[in-house]
Amino acid sequence: MIPIQVNNSFAEEHYENVKDLILHHINRVLNKGSVKYKKNTFIVSANLRLFLTNLRNLSNNSLRDLITKSPSDLVNYVSHQNAFHSTFIDINHSDNIVLRNIFIINGYENKKAIDKWEFISKINFDTCPYCNRNYIYTTSKNKKTKPEIDHFYPKSKYPILGLSYFNLIPSCKPCNGFGAKEENDPFVKRLTNPYLLNYNDFxxxxxxxxxxxxxxxxxxxxxxxxxxxxxxxxxxxxxxxxxxxxxxxxxxxxxxxxxxxxxxxxxxxxxxxxxxxxxxxxxxxxxxxxxxxxxxxxxxxxxxxxxxxxxxxxxx
Structure with missing residues (x-):
């Protein structure tokens, strides 16, 4: 509903913070050739192996591009995923589960990857961009009072974007929670990322x-x-x-x-x-x-x- 201003320097800093951890888990998965999830083993497919191998090659900046991808580029990337990488976004497919293991379970949900309090406070946005009805103040690292971080493109369907900077939106609990944004796919619902909103869109x-x-x-x-x-x-x-x-x-x-x-x-x-x-x-x-x-x-x-x-x- 109200726009967040793009800050590319924050995105670059975020990439430097998460790069090594992501590379570690990409290498782990490629070396082992599989991941375990809920007592089941999921094999890394040939297609996903090629994709991950390309990501870990830092000389081509693929990983940097993924993590710092601009809000408008995210739109095109998600469209491409839906058209050409359907196994990556199928929540029941092994490709999706392997990506979830790297970018969500051992990435976003790993405290070493992202300090959520610091991430939110740097954006310096005091109300929820989705509704402009609730404060999303942060207090301190040692307290529980902090806003939610919404994965604009939900992490269940797009785990590959689980740590992409402009996909992480500070929001209030009602907007991010049950009955609202939750796992709704913006690609399907035609939602606009707050980083792409204009002041006169509403x-x-x-x-x-x-x-x-x-x-x-x-x-x-x-x-x-x-x-x-x-x-x-x-x-x-x-x-x-x-x-x-x-x-x-x-x-x-x-x-x-x-x-x-x-x-x-x-x-x-x-x-x-x-x-x-x-x-x-x-x-x-x-x-x-x-x-x-x-x-x-x-x-x-x-x-x-x-x-x-x-x-x-x-x-x-």
Whole structure:
């Protein structure tokens, strides 16, 4: 719903952190020729052996390309996997299980491969990019309070992308959990990676059902919040339409501010306040009760809705 800014230097640093561990397990699997999983032995096929042999050849940068693959290249790569490497993405096929052993079981889930707390904190994103409804603050390494990391292309079907930097999305538990993103395949659902989103891909608006009885304390939904613009798959997978309809009370408060000429009066008051100087965006933030710049949407829940409806009402 809101974009994450691409940082290629973080991706390169991530590659350097995971490279040796991945190579170790690729070599282990190639040397042994098989892996054990749930008391069964799965043989490395000739096709997968060729693929893994190419990956461990660092001179051709195949492994670096896999781990640092850009968000747009991930789209093309997944399309290629679906077209030409169906055994790699078949969760019941030995190729998929061998890849899962390397990149997930001994890779992503190995604490030596990725420090999830550090990974999330570096991205410096304060709300869930899928919904912009929940904070995803990190606290400290020793505490359990941290956001989820979602594999945008799910690790069960695409284990080969289990450690690819731009496939790892910080998110809130409701969006990553049961009944939402979970194991839904973006290739099938037509989802867009947050790194590829634009600020105008989603737009929220409001409809007044009964202007005569709007009361912010009534608990009655006299105002409807709806999506004027969206990527349909996201509304379905993340239940955004239904969830944002529940936030009508925020829209009502913004309408009342508009009706009371709150914006103009408060702006004049803040501008004349002695000892303090506010920029235009800071004045807009005080009036909205939320961040007013697109680039700051990630800093507070519902900021996207506040900005869109605030503009619709002429508050900012």
């Amino acid at each position: 737009e929220l608006g409001h409809k007044i059902k009964n202007i005569a009885i709007i009361n912010p304390l009534s608990g009655k939904s006299d105002v409807e919040v709806y999506f004027k613009k969206s990527i349909p798959g996201h509304l379905e997978v993340f239940n955004l339409k239904e969830l944002y309809e529940l936030h009508y009370d925020h829209a009502i408060e913004l309408i009342i501010k508009r009706n009371l000429k709150y914006s103009k009066k408060y702006r004049e008051y803040l501008s004349s306040y002695k000892g303090l100087q506010f920029s235009k965006s800071e004045l807009d933030r005080m009036i909205l009760g939320n961040y007013s710049l697109e680039k700051e949407q990630h800093k507070r829940p519902l900021s996207k809705m506040y900005q869109d409806i605030g503009k619709e009402l002429g508050l900012i």
